Amino acid sequence: MDGLPFSRKKRLVLKPNSRLKLIPLRQQLPSEKKMNADSEPSNVKRVCVTGAAGYLASWLIKRLLLSGYNVVGTVRDPANEKKVAHLWRLEGARERLRLVKADLMDEGSFDDAVMGCSGVFHTASPVLNPSFDPKAEIVEPAIKGTLNVLRSCKKNLQLRRVVLTSSSSTVRVREDLDPSVPLDETSWSSVELCERLKIWYPLSKTLAEKAAWDFCVDNKIDLVTVIPAFVIGPSLPPELCSTASDFLGLLKGETKKFQQHGRMGYVHIDDVALCHILVYEKDNAQGRYLCSTAVMDNDKLASFLSTRYPLLPIPTRFELINRPRYEFDTSKVRSLGFEFKPMEQMFDDCVTSLVDQGYISSSLA
Numbered sequence: 001m002d003g004l005p006f007s008r009k010k011r012l013v014l015k016p017n018s019r020l021k022l023i024p025l026r027q028q029l030p031s032e033k034k035m036n037a038d039s040e041p042s043n044v045k046r047v048c049v050t051g052a053a054g055y056l057a058s059w060l061i062k063r064l065l066l067s068g069y070n071v072v073g074t075v076r077d078p079a080n081e082k083k084v085a086h087l088w089r090l091e092g093a094r095e096r097l098r099l100v101k102a103d104l105m106d107e108g109s110f111d112d113a114v115m116g117c118s119g120v121f122h123t124a125s126p127v128l129n130p131s132f133d134p135k136a137e138i139v140e141p142a143i144k145g146t147l148n149v150l151r152s153c154k155k156n157l158q159l160r161r162v163v164l165t166s167s168s169s170t171v172r173v174r175e176d177l178d179p180s181v182p183l184d185e186t187s188w189s190s191v192e193l194c195e196r197l198k199i200w201y202p203l204s205k206t207l208a209e210k211a212a213w214d215f216c217v218d219n220k221i222d223l224v225t226v227i228p229a230f231v232i233g234p235s236l237p238p239e240l241c242s243t244a245s246d247f248l249g250l251l252k253g254e255t256k257k258f259q260q261h262g263r264m265g266y267v268h269i270d271d272v273a274l275c276h277i278l279v280y281e282k283d284n285a286q287g288r289y290l291c292s293t294a295v296m297d298n299d300k301l302a303s304f305l306s307t308r309y310p311l312l313p314i315p316t317r318f319e320l321i322n323r324p325r326y327e328f329d330t331s332k333v334r335s336l337g338f339e340f341k342p343m344e345q346m347f348d349d350c351v352t353s354l355v356d357q358g359y360i361s362s363s364l365a
C-alpha cells in the first residue's frame, strides 16, 4: 500500500534564495521533554557521530545539538574547511561540537572520539559506486570500519548504546519476495544474490550489519540499528552525496541511475535523524528499525514528482524491470510513537534546498 495522494496538484512556491526554515518537530524526543521541563539541558550527554561531514550525519548532528547534546564528530580531515564549514555553522556547534580525526581503515583511530561518550551513532560507510576494486573500496571499509568503531566502543566503560546506520538494502535484496507479505526487520538480504548480481553497496551494508550484531552479542554491547530507505531532503554539505545527486539527476531528466532502482522506499532525512535519536533515547528500543515513508516504483515516483513540479523535466517512462514487488512494514518504529512526515513535505523540502543551493533554477521548481 503506497497511499500516495496524487490529487494535490499545487505547485511548490519558492522564493529565489529563500532560506530553508527549520522543519518543526512533529514529535517530541524524550531529551526535549526533560529539557523543556527543567528549562535547562540537565541531561546533557556526550555522544559520538562517525562520518560527521556526511549528508545524513550532518543532519543528525544538527538535531542532536538542538536536543542539547554534546557531540563529538569524526571526520577524515577536520582541517578541511570545505568539508566541515557547514557543521560549524550549526546552532550550538561552537559550544557543543568537537571534531576528531578518524578513518574507518585505521585500527584504534576512533578510541579518542568514542571515549567518555554515552552513545555512539555509527553512520560512516562508503556510499559510492566502486571504480576499480569493489571489495577494497566499499566492502572492506564497511565491515572492517564497523568492527574498528565497535572495538573502540568496547574500551569505553561509559557507553550506554550504539546506534548503527544500516540500509534498506540489507532487507530487500532477495529472490523469495512475497508481494503479499510486507518486509519487516526479520528480513535479511541474500549475500549470495548480492555477490551474484555484483551489487556491492547492499553486500557491504548487509555484511557490516551482520558483523556488528555478532560483535555486540559477543561483547555485550547494547546495539540498535536504523534501516533507512533512500534518503530524501535538504543537504547541509554544499557538495551533494551520491544519492542526493542521483535524485537531482532525476529531477533534471536523467533516467539512468533511477532505472536500476526499479522499486524503492523513500524517507525524509529529518525523519531518519529523529529516528536515530529516538531509538537511542528509548530504553525499550531493541534490535533493528526500518525507517521508510513510502515504497514506490520508478513510474509512480516520476508521476508524483512531475505532477507536483510540472516545470521540471522529470522523465515519465522507465524501462520495465521484472523485479518482485515488495512493501515495508514500519510498525515497529511507529510502535515507539514515531510518525513519518508526509511525502509531499519530504520532496518539497528537498527541492527547496536544491533551489537554494543553486542546483535547480527557481523558475523551474
Ligand SMILES: NC(=O)c1ccc[n+]([C@@H]2O[C@H](COP(=O)([O-])OP(=O)(O)OC[C@H]3O[C@@H](n4cnc5c(N)ncnc54)[C@H](OP(=O)(O)O)[C@@H]3O)[C@@H](O)[C@H]2O)c1
Pocket: 050, 051, 052, 053, 054, 055, 056, 057, 075, 076, 077, 083, 102, 103, 104, 105, 122, 123, 124, 125, 126, 127, 141, 145, 165, 166, 167, 168, 205, 227, 228, 229, 230, 231, 232, 241, 242, 243, 244
Ligand atoms: N543516502 C541514503 O539514501 C542512505 C540510505 C540508507 C542508508 N544510508 C546510510 O547512511 C550513512 C551515511 O550515508 P550518506 O547518505 O550520508 O552518504 P555520505 O554523505 O557519502 O556519507 C558517508 C560518510 O562516510 C564517511 N566515510 C566513508 N569512508 C570512510 C572512511 N574510510 N573513513 C572514515 N569515514 C568514511 C564519509 O566521509 P568523507 O566525508 O570523508 O568522505 C562520509 O562522512 C551510510 O552508512 C549509508 O549506508 C544512506
